[in-house]
Amino acid sequence: MKLYVLSLSAGLLVGVIYSMLSVRSPAPPLVALIGLLGILIGEQIIPVSKQLRSGVAFNTACEKTQATHHVLGQLPGRNTVGKVSETDQA
Template sequence: MKPYLLSLGAGLLVGIIYGLINVRSPAPPVIALVGLLGILIGEQIPPWFKQVVSRQASTAAWVGHQVKPHVFGELPCGQVPKKSSDDSQQERDAS
């Protein structure tokens, strides 16, 4: 989630700078971005319809495993670092 917020913040900053120097943004118009969102959502309708007709898995599971990764991209997740044997030894020595 943090990269998305950073991206939004950077975009807002650039937009403010463009506004201050009266330059048009090279980004596509909002109507085109809404169309792209429609494409992403529309791509999910045929698999959803197939799932409803076959009544296999629950819709909530399908949304979580199929729709979210495709529409929103894979969100970054942290990994817990593994403790090495040196770390374990240092913890025992400190006790």
């Protein structure tokens, strides 16, 4: 939950700075959020599709590639973090 509060606080700070400079945000908030969601999902298409081509079920493919954890992050109320891959550690 702390991460969400920090993220909201950073967004509010940037909004105040934009307001003080009389600058509009680069994209309407909903458009920007949908674009970010598209990026997150797009990053998972190739790893998940490789798993699907090898004959793995969709849910298993998402688990093996940690696609759900990558797209959604750690959801509030969860105390455990998913496995960390070697690329995440680098």
